[in-house]
Amino acid sequence: MHQASFPKPGSLIIPDWHQNAEGGEYLSCILRKRKRRMFGLIEQPVLPPQLPFDIASYKIFVCGKSGVGKTALISKLCGLEVPSVHHETTGIQTSRVYWPVRPRDSQRPVIFCFQLWDCGESALKKFDHILLACKEKADAVLFLFSFTDRSSFEDVPALISRTLSQDEDPARVVIGTRFDQFMHTDVTDQDVGLFQQTWQLPVMRVRSVNGPRLSDGISLDGRIELLDAAPVLNGLAEILWHRDQITAGLLASDV
DSSP: OOOOOOOOTTSSBOTTGGGSHHHHHHHGGGEETTEEOOOOTTOOOOOOTTSOOEEEEEEEEEEOSTTSSHHHHHHHHHTOOOOSSOOOOOSEEEEEEEEEEOBTTOSSOEEEEEEEEEEOHHHHHHOHHHHHHHHTTOSEEEEEEETTBHHHHHTHHHHHHHHOOTTOOOEEEEEEEOTTOGGGOOSOHHHHHHHHHHHOOOEEEOOOSOOOBOTTSOBSOHHHHHHHHHHHHHHHHHHHHHHHHHHTTSSOTTO
């Protein structure tokens, strides 16, 4: 299986940039009362004129077997409450999340707009056109497995083959959910390392629980929620930025 090379994490973007003073100014444009803002279809972050930035938009299809945590992952990336009860997604659901990034080779920050497409497994099996719609013009496909479900991990290669053909070129990224439930894990670090070596694909890990809460259930601080989401958002931004640099001829494909 042919697969493009991937950047070493942190080689193309500054991973903790959103935590310093400059990055914090850009981060504030996607926060409201310390929680992530929800933007409408025609809305985008607004910053003062003295803070220049570019917008980079990408379509990302999130796929995996039912119950693996697709909706929970999207909720976490968007700064929403992670559902406590599983309900299969009906039809196609789309979400948008903005994330500010500072490329190492540029003084001008980039705000990434990730358009996340989610679809229930039953709908994908029942209607052929739904998979085609989810894949159309997709820049990346996220293949999910759960650390508490070994069968979902073992099915990842087949899932990739069922979803994408050899000549389709979206970036392929594997994400393991429920990484926090280490007492019930069915997938070891050794398993993940062997998978990465064999398939030459990046594997990200994400917790599936909500961040610290107050006694009344209110989130302690929206910025705390970013601790879980930031590594994945930065990772996706770096992979897609790397892909664009190669396409533009600004970076060799074997970097």
